[in-house]
Amino acid sequence: MPVLPGSLSAMLTDYHVHLRPDDTGEAGDYFSELNVERYLAAAEEHGIEELGVSEHVYRFTQALEIWDHPYWEGQARDDLDGYVEFVRGTQLRLGIECDFVPGSEDRIANLLERDFDYVIGSVHFLGERGALDDRRYDVWESIPDPDELWATYFRWQAELVRSGLFDIVSHPDLVKLWGDARPQPRRDPRFHYEPLVEAVSESGIAVEASTAGLRKHVGEIYPAPALAEMCVEAGADFALSSDAHAPDQVGYGYDQALEFLEGLGVERLCVFEGRERRLEPIGRGDGAGQVTGSSEAEG
Ligand SMILES: [Zn+2]
Numbered sequence: 001m002p003v004l005p006g007s008l009s010a011m012l013t014d015y016h017v018h019l020r021p022d023d024t025g026e027a028g029d030y031f032s033e034l035n036v037e038r039y040l041a042a043a044e045e046h047g048i049e050e051l052g053v054s055e056h057v058y059r060f061t062q063a064l065e066i067w068d069h070p071y072w073e074g075q076a077r078d079d080l081d082g083y084v085e086f087v088r089g090t091q092l093r094l095g096i097e098c099d100f101v102p103g104s105e106d107r108i109a110n111l112l113e114r115d116f117d118y119v120i121g122s123v124h125f126l127g128e129r130g131a132l133d134d135r136r137y138d139v140w141e142s143i144p145d146p147d148e149l150w151a152t153y154f155r156w157q158a159e160l161v162r163s164g165l166f167d168i169v170s171h172p173d174l175v176k177l178w179g180d181a182r183p184q185p186r187r188d189p190r191f192h193y194e195p196l197v198e199a200v201s202e203s204g205i206a207v208e209a210s211t212a213g214l215r216k217h218v219g220e221i222y223p224a225p226a227l228a229e230m231c232v233e234a235g236a237d238f239a240l241s242s243d244a245h246a247p248d249q250v251g252y253g254y255d256q257a258l259e260f261l262e263g264l265g266v267e268r269l270c271v272f273e274g275r276e277r278r279l280e281p282i283g284r285g286d287g288a289g290q291v292t293g294s295s296e297a298e299g
Protein backbone atom coordinates (compact mmCIF):
# COMPACT_ATOMS: atom_id res chain seq x y z
CA MET A 1 0.00 0.00 0.00
CA PRO A 2 1.49 3.39 -0.97
CA VAL A 3 2.30 5.65 1.95
CA LEU A 4 2.36 9.41 1.49
CA PRO A 5 5.69 11.07 2.23
CA GLY A 6 6.25 12.31 5.76
CA SER A 7 3.93 9.85 7.45
CA LEU A 8 4.64 6.58 9.16
CA SER A 9 1.45 4.73 8.32
CA ALA A 10 -2.12 5.09 7.23
CA MET A 11 -4.77 5.14 9.93
CA LEU A 12 -8.46 5.27 10.69
CA THR A 13 -10.13 7.21 13.46
CA ASP A 14 -13.40 6.96 15.29
CA TYR A 15 -13.79 10.05 17.43
CA HIS A 16 -17.50 10.58 17.68
CA VAL A 17 -18.30 7.70 20.00
CA HIS A 18 -20.58 7.48 23.04
CA LEU A 19 -19.81 5.06 25.87
CA ARG A 20 -23.35 5.57 27.12
CA PRO A 21 -26.47 4.70 25.10
CA ASP A 22 -29.26 7.32 25.02
CA ASP A 23 -31.58 7.49 28.02
CA THR A 24 -30.52 4.45 30.06
CA GLY A 25 -28.43 3.36 33.01
CA GLU A 26 -26.05 4.95 35.44
CA ALA A 27 -22.65 6.44 34.59
CA GLY A 28 -20.84 3.66 36.47
CA ASP A 29 -22.39 1.03 34.19
CA TYR A 30 -20.75 2.60 31.13
CA PHE A 31 -17.72 4.53 32.39
CA SER A 32 -16.09 1.26 33.33
CA GLU A 33 -12.93 -0.63 32.34
CA LEU A 34 -15.00 -3.51 31.01
CA ASN A 35 -17.03 -1.26 28.73
CA VAL A 36 -13.91 0.51 27.45
CA GLU A 37 -12.35 -2.87 26.63
CA ARG A 38 -15.40 -3.74 24.51
CA TYR A 39 -14.99 -0.54 22.51
CA LEU A 40 -11.23 -1.01 22.10
CA ALA A 41 -11.74 -4.59 20.91
CA ALA A 42 -14.30 -3.40 18.34
CA ALA A 43 -11.89 -0.69 17.13
CA GLU A 44 -9.09 -3.20 16.72
CA GLU A 45 -11.37 -5.52 14.79
CA HIS A 46 -12.10 -2.69 12.33
CA GLY A 47 -8.47 -1.56 12.02
CA ILE A 48 -9.21 1.71 13.83
CA GLU A 49 -6.09 3.01 15.46
CA GLU A 50 -7.41 6.22 17.00
CA LEU A 51 -10.45 5.72 19.18
CA GLY A 52 -11.89 8.59 21.16
CA VAL A 53 -15.08 9.16 23.10
CA SER A 54 -17.31 12.22 22.99
CA GLU A 55 -20.13 12.00 25.49
CA HIS A 56 -23.06 14.39 25.03
CA VAL A 57 -22.50 17.55 27.06
CA TYR A 58 -26.11 17.44 28.26
CA ARG A 59 -25.49 14.21 30.18
CA PHE A 60 -23.48 16.30 32.65
CA THR A 61 -24.93 18.49 35.40
CA GLN A 62 -22.51 21.29 34.44
CA ALA A 63 -24.34 21.64 31.09
CA LEU A 64 -27.34 23.22 32.82
CA GLU A 65 -25.23 26.38 33.09
CA ILE A 66 -25.39 26.50 29.27
CA TRP A 67 -29.06 25.71 28.73
CA ASP A 68 -31.95 24.75 30.99
CA HIS A 69 -34.09 22.99 28.39
CA PRO A 70 -36.43 20.38 29.94
CA TYR A 71 -34.78 17.61 27.88
CA TRP A 72 -31.37 18.58 29.24
CA GLU A 73 -32.76 18.80 32.78
CA GLY A 74 -33.94 15.21 32.44
CA GLN A 75 -30.59 14.02 31.07
CA ALA A 76 -28.05 15.92 33.19
CA ARG A 77 -26.99 13.43 35.86
CA ASP A 78 -23.27 12.71 35.40
CA ASP A 79 -20.31 14.74 36.59
CA LEU A 80 -18.15 16.15 33.81
CA ASP A 81 -14.93 16.11 35.82
CA GLY A 82 -15.54 12.47 36.78
CA TYR A 83 -15.86 11.64 33.06
CA VAL A 84 -12.66 13.53 32.19
CA GLU A 85 -10.76 11.77 34.95
CA PHE A 86 -12.13 8.35 33.99
CA VAL A 87 -11.29 8.66 30.28
CA ARG A 88 -7.81 10.01 31.06
CA GLY A 89 -7.13 6.72 32.86
CA THR A 90 -7.82 4.72 29.66
CA GLN A 91 -6.22 4.46 26.22
CA LEU A 92 -9.06 6.47 24.70
CA ARG A 93 -8.75 9.96 23.33
CA LEU A 94 -10.86 12.37 25.33
CA GLY A 95 -13.51 14.34 23.51
CA ILE A 96 -16.95 15.76 24.11
CA GLU A 97 -19.94 16.41 21.86
CA CYS A 98 -21.08 19.87 22.81
CA ASP A 99 -24.24 21.52 21.53
CA PHE A 100 -24.00 25.02 20.12
CA VAL A 101 -26.45 27.24 21.99
CA PRO A 102 -26.37 30.79 20.58
CA GLY A 103 -26.03 33.38 23.33
CA SER A 104 -24.22 30.92 25.64
CA GLU A 105 -20.81 31.15 23.99
CA ASP A 106 -19.01 32.38 27.12
CA ARG A 107 -20.51 29.66 29.29
CA ILE A 108 -19.68 27.01 26.67
CA ALA A 109 -16.09 28.27 26.56
CA ASN A 110 -15.86 28.03 30.36
CA LEU A 111 -17.18 24.48 30.39
CA LEU A 112 -14.74 23.46 27.65
CA GLU A 113 -11.74 24.69 29.64
CA ARG A 114 -10.82 21.14 30.48
CA ASP A 115 -8.24 18.69 29.26
CA PHE A 116 -9.93 17.57 25.99
CA ASP A 117 -8.16 16.20 22.92
CA TYR A 118 -10.96 17.56 20.73
CA VAL A 119 -14.39 19.14 20.96
CA ILE A 120 -17.18 18.17 18.57
CA GLY A 121 -19.74 20.91 17.94
CA SER A 122 -23.35 19.90 17.24
CA VAL A 123 -26.68 21.46 16.48
CA HIS A 124 -29.44 19.10 17.65
CA PHE A 125 -31.93 21.81 18.63
CA LEU A 126 -32.96 25.04 16.91
CA GLY A 127 -34.42 26.61 20.03
CA GLU A 128 -36.89 25.30 22.62
CA ARG A 129 -39.20 23.36 20.28
CA GLY A 130 -36.48 22.81 17.74
CA ALA A 131 -35.32 19.17 17.92
CA LEU A 132 -33.94 17.86 14.65
CA ASP A 133 -33.74 14.25 15.84
CA ASP A 134 -36.33 13.89 18.60
CA ARG A 135 -40.06 13.74 17.93
CA ARG A 136 -40.89 14.99 21.44
CA TYR A 137 -39.72 18.50 20.56
CA ASP A 138 -40.00 18.14 16.82
CA VAL A 139 -38.68 21.17 14.92
CA TRP A 140 -40.98 20.32 12.00
CA GLU A 141 -43.91 21.45 14.15
CA SER A 142 -42.36 24.84 14.90
CA ILE A 143 -40.82 25.35 11.41
CA PRO A 144 -42.98 23.33 8.98
CA ASP A 145 -41.63 24.99 5.80
CA PRO A 146 -38.67 22.91 4.56
CA ASP A 147 -36.81 25.81 2.96
CA GLU A 148 -37.17 27.93 6.08
CA LEU A 149 -36.04 25.01 8.23
CA TRP A 150 -33.02 24.16 6.08
CA ALA A 151 -32.00 27.83 5.90
CA THR A 152 -32.28 28.19 9.68
CA TYR A 153 -30.38 24.98 10.35
CA PHE A 154 -27.45 25.84 8.09
CA ARG A 155 -27.35 29.40 9.47
CA TRP A 156 -26.92 27.88 12.95
CA GLN A 157 -24.26 25.48 11.68
CA ALA A 158 -22.36 28.42 10.16
CA GLU A 159 -22.60 30.28 13.47
CA LEU A 160 -21.33 27.19 15.31
CA VAL A 161 -18.31 27.06 12.99
CA ARG A 162 -17.60 30.78 13.31
CA SER A 163 -17.82 30.68 17.11
CA GLY A 164 -14.33 29.14 17.19
CA LEU A 165 -15.37 26.96 20.14
CA PHE A 166 -15.15 23.61 18.34
CA ASP A 167 -12.60 21.45 16.50
CA ILE A 168 -15.08 19.40 14.45
CA VAL A 169 -18.51 20.25 13.06
CA SER A 170 -20.55 17.08 13.50
CA HIS A 171 -23.17 15.42 11.29
CA PRO A 172 -23.07 18.53 9.08
CA ASP A 173 -26.47 18.03 7.44
CA LEU A 174 -28.43 16.45 10.30
CA VAL A 175 -31.51 18.32 9.05
CA LYS A 176 -31.94 15.56 6.42
CA LEU A 177 -32.24 12.84 9.10
CA TRP A 178 -35.88 11.93 8.40
CA GLY A 179 -35.22 11.58 4.66
CA ASP A 180 -38.34 11.29 2.53
CA ALA A 181 -40.53 11.07 5.65
CA ARG A 182 -40.39 14.90 5.72
CA PRO A 183 -40.82 17.43 2.89
CA GLN A 184 -37.71 18.21 0.86
CA PRO A 185 -36.66 21.82 0.24
CA ARG A 186 -37.85 23.31 -3.05
CA ARG A 187 -34.56 25.12 -3.55
CA ASP A 188 -31.42 23.28 -4.62
CA PRO A 189 -29.86 22.05 -1.35
CA ARG A 190 -26.57 23.63 -2.45
CA PHE A 191 -28.14 27.03 -1.90
CA HIS A 192 -28.76 26.08 1.74
CA TYR A 193 -25.27 24.60 2.21
CA GLU A 194 -23.54 27.81 1.13
CA PRO A 195 -23.36 29.66 4.52
CA LEU A 196 -21.90 26.58 6.23
CA VAL A 197 -19.33 26.01 3.49
CA GLU A 198 -18.29 29.65 3.58
CA ALA A 199 -17.83 29.51 7.36
CA VAL A 200 -15.84 26.26 7.08
CA SER A 201 -13.52 27.75 4.46
CA GLU A 202 -12.79 30.73 6.70
CA SER A 203 -12.33 28.82 9.94
CA GLY A 204 -10.26 25.69 9.40
CA ILE A 205 -12.68 23.55 11.45
CA ALA A 206 -12.74 19.83 10.53
CA VAL A 207 -15.88 18.58 8.81
CA GLU A 208 -17.18 15.30 10.19
CA ALA A 209 -17.83 12.44 7.79
CA SER A 210 -20.29 10.42 9.86
CA THR A 211 -21.66 6.99 9.06
CA ALA A 212 -24.51 7.52 11.55
CA GLY A 213 -26.74 8.66 8.69
CA LEU A 214 -26.54 5.14 7.25
CA ARG A 215 -28.38 3.89 10.35
CA LYS A 216 -31.08 6.58 10.18
CA HIS A 217 -34.15 6.96 7.98
CA VAL A 218 -32.18 8.96 5.40
CA GLY A 219 -29.80 6.00 4.83
CA GLU A 220 -26.91 8.21 3.73
CA ILE A 221 -23.59 9.41 5.15
CA TYR A 222 -23.45 12.91 6.65
CA PRO A 223 -22.57 15.07 4.70
CA ALA A 224 -24.50 14.47 1.45
CA PRO A 225 -22.23 14.11 -1.61
CA ALA A 226 -23.01 17.64 -2.88
CA LEU A 227 -22.20 19.21 0.49
CA ALA A 228 -19.03 17.11 0.80
CA GLU A 229 -17.91 18.23 -2.68
CA MET A 230 -18.47 21.87 -1.77
CA CYS A 231 -16.43 21.40 1.43
CA VAL A 232 -13.58 19.80 -0.55
CA GLU A 233 -13.62 22.68 -3.04
CA ALA A 234 -13.49 25.08 -0.09
CA GLY A 235 -10.33 23.36 1.14
CA ALA A 236 -11.88 21.63 4.17
CA ASP A 237 -10.33 18.70 6.00
CA PHE A 238 -12.36 15.79 7.33
CA ALA A 239 -12.69 13.83 10.57
CA LEU A 240 -14.10 10.31 10.30
CA SER A 241 -16.53 8.86 12.86
CA SER A 242 -19.39 6.44 13.38
CA ASP A 243 -21.31 8.24 16.19
CA ALA A 244 -21.48 4.81 17.85
CA HIS A 245 -23.71 4.49 20.92
CA ALA A 246 -22.69 0.84 21.53
CA PRO A 247 -19.51 -1.19 20.83
CA ASP A 248 -21.03 -2.95 17.81
CA GLN A 249 -21.46 0.42 16.09
CA VAL A 250 -17.76 1.36 16.25
CA GLY A 251 -16.45 1.65 12.69
CA TYR A 252 -19.99 1.11 11.36
CA GLY A 253 -20.21 1.44 7.57
CA TYR A 254 -16.53 2.35 7.21
CA ASP A 255 -16.09 0.50 3.90
CA GLN A 256 -18.72 2.80 2.45
CA ALA A 257 -17.16 5.84 4.12
CA LEU A 258 -13.71 5.05 2.73
CA GLU A 259 -15.14 4.67 -0.74
CA PHE A 260 -17.00 7.95 -0.28
CA LEU A 261 -13.87 9.84 0.81
CA GLU A 262 -11.79 8.27 -1.95
CA GLY A 263 -14.39 9.36 -4.50
CA LEU A 264 -14.02 12.92 -3.21
CA GLY A 265 -10.25 12.76 -3.55
CA VAL A 266 -9.79 13.05 0.23
CA GLU A 267 -6.53 11.30 1.16
CA ARG A 268 -5.95 12.44 4.72
CA LEU A 269 -7.89 12.51 7.96
CA CYS A 270 -7.73 14.90 10.88
CA VAL A 271 -6.10 13.41 13.98
CA PHE A 272 -6.38 15.24 17.30
CA GLU A 273 -4.40 15.48 20.50
CA GLY A 274 -4.65 18.19 23.15
CA ARG A 275 -6.86 20.21 20.79
CA GLU A 276 -4.08 20.31 18.19
CA ARG A 277 -4.75 18.70 14.88
CA ARG A 278 -2.62 17.05 12.24
CA LEU A 279 -3.38 15.18 9.02
CA GLU A 280 -2.60 11.52 8.47
CA PRO A 281 -3.10 9.32 5.40
CA ILE A 282 -6.35 7.34 5.44
CA GLY A 283 -6.21 3.60 5.66
CA ARG A 284 -6.89 0.57 7.79
CA GLY A 285 -4.10 -0.26 10.22
CA ASP A 286 -3.03 -3.88 10.01
CA GLY A 287 -3.17 -4.16 13.79
CA ALA A 288 -0.55 -6.77 14.62
CA GLY A 289 3.02 -5.55 14.48
CA GLN A 290 2.26 -1.90 13.97
CA VAL A 291 1.50 -1.20 17.59
CA THR A 292 3.17 -4.02 19.48
CA GLY A 293 6.29 -4.41 17.34
CA SER A 294 6.01 -8.17 17.72
CA SER A 295 5.33 -8.96 14.09
CA GLU A 296 7.88 -10.52 11.81
CA ALA A 297 6.51 -8.76 8.73
CA GLU A 298 9.64 -6.72 8.01
CA GLY A 299 12.22 -9.10 6.55
ZN1 LIG B 1 -25.05 14.42 17.62
Ligand SMILES: [Zn+2]
Residues within 6 Å of the ligand: 016, 018, 097, 243
Ligand atom coordinates in the same frame (compact mmCIF):
# COMPACT_ATOMS: atom_id res chain seq x y z
ZN1 LIG C 1 -23.22 11.80 18.95
